[in-house]
Amino acid sequence: DSGVTQTPKHLITATGQRVTLRCSPRSGDLSVYWYQQSLDQGLQFLIQYYNGEERAKGNILERFSAQQFPDLHSELNLSSLELGDSALYFCASSGDLGSYNEQFFGPGTRLTVL
Amino acid sequence: AQSVTQLDSHVSVSEGTPVLLRCNYSSSYSPSLFWYVQHPNKGLQLLLKYTSAATLVKGINGFEAEFKKSETSFHLTKPSAHMSDAAEYFCVVSDWSPMNRDDKIIFGKGTRLHILP
Numbered sequence: 001d002s003g004v005t006q007t008p009k010h011l012i013t014a015t016g017q018r019v020t021l022r023c024s025p026r027s028g029d030l031s032v033y034w035y036q037q038s039l040d041q042g043l044q045f046l047i048q049y050y051n052g053e054e055r056a057k058g059n060i061l062e063r064f065s066a067q068q069f070p071d072l073h074s075e076l077n078l079s080s081l082e083l084g085d086s087a088l089y090f091c092a093s094s095g096d097l098g099s100y101n102e103q104f105f106g107p108g109t110r111l112t113v114l
Numbered sequence: 115a116q117s118v119t120q121l122d123s124h125v126s127v128s129e130g131t132p133v134l135l136r137c138n139y140s141s142s143y144s145p146s147l148f149w150y151v152q153h154p155n156k157g158l159q160l161l162l163k164y165t166s167a168a169t170l171v172k173g174i175n176g177f178e179a180e181f182k183k184s185e186t187s188f189h190l191t192k193p194s195a196h197m198s199d200a201a202e203y204f205c206v207v208s209d210w211s212p213m214n215r216d217d218k219i220i221f222g223k224g225t226r227l228h229i230l231p
Contacts, residue, residue, distance in 0.1 A: 002157060033219070043158075043204060043221040058219070090157060102148075105157035 003027065004106035006091050012112045018079040021109045025072055025093030031055070032074040033094075033103060034066055038087035049074055078111070086113045116141050118207050120222035128230045133177075133192040135225045137205035140186060147188045148206040149179055152224075158204065164188060175199070200229045 003026035013019055025032050034046040036059075045058035049068035060066075063081075068074045078085060088110050092103035121136040139145060146165045150158040162173025169181040175198075179190045188205060205222040 002159070004157075035221075042223040045219045045221065048219075056219075092158075102160045102163060103158075105150075105159070107157050 002104040002106060004091060004093050004104050006089075006106035006109050008109060009107070010110050010112075012114065013081060014114055015081055015083060017081050017113075018077065019081065019111065021076040021078070021089055021091075021111075023074045023076070023091030023093075023106060025074070025091075026104050029093035029095050029104070030072065031094045031101070032068055032072070033092040034060075034074070034076050035090040035092065036087045037090060037108075038084075041087075043090075046076070081113045083113050086111055116145070116207050116209055116220045118205050118220050118222040120203075120205050120225050122225050123223065124226050124228065126228040126230055127195045129197055130194050133190070133195045133199065133227065135190040135203050135205075135227065137188045137190065137222060138186055139188060139205070139207045141207055141209055143209040146208045147179075147181060148208070149173065149177070149188075149190050150204045150206060151201050152204065153201045161190070161203070195227075195229050197229050197231070200227055202226050 005024045007022045030051045033048045037043045046060040047066050048056040052068050063079050066076045088108045090105050090108045092105045094101040094103045117140045119138045148163045149161040151161050152158045161177050162171045164171050164181045172178045177192045181188050202224045204224050208219045
């Protein structure tokens with residue numbers, strides 16, 4: 001158990017809808033990362049937050065947004081969903097800034113868009 | 115710009131034989147390099163990391179990797195494969211500087227390791 005929790009575990013929704021994925025980092029970790037894993041694109045970094053502020057952006061679509069709250073949990077909002085958004089979404093946390101830090105991954109949220 | 119290439123999408127070895135998973139990278143700065151493992155229906159777990167200290171890095175479960183700057187490689191090895199090593203392995207490169215807000219963490223496409231009995 002990594003100490004990172006993600007809810008829900010599974011989510012099934014329809015095209016055009018909006019969903020929110022939630023992540024609680026390990027106790028004391030300030031950095032939260034979001035990733036998308038799909039069969040065709042592999043594992044892609046979406047966005048990183050550090051202590052409530054956006055720190056780095058990857059291949060995140062404009063329809064997607066994220067935030068990190070004062071209690072350090074994070075939410076990833078996906079809107080105007082398309083079939084191609086079906087994927088496994090991982091959250092990870094680490095203790096500090098710096099590329100040398102190990103990331104601890106949650107179990108993921110599997111999103112299915114019908 | 116950063117990139118990571120995992121040269122094999124699938125590798126099959128017999129139990130008890132050596133494992134070699136290949137990774138090449140490119141980086142604009144001094145990179146940090148990682149190998150993560152993902153077992154079926156699980157999140158990723160760090161195997162080992164290189165952060166400009168010793169070029170030979172030892173990780174968990176008997177894995178190790180050698181950073182070779184001249185070859186821009188960071189191959190993962192294990193002397194003797196075990197059935198429990200069957201999983202997907204990701205090579206990761208990361209550059210970070212305090213001023214670089216465009217820092218990206220790049221994952222390779224993964225290598226699925228199959229262990230034959």
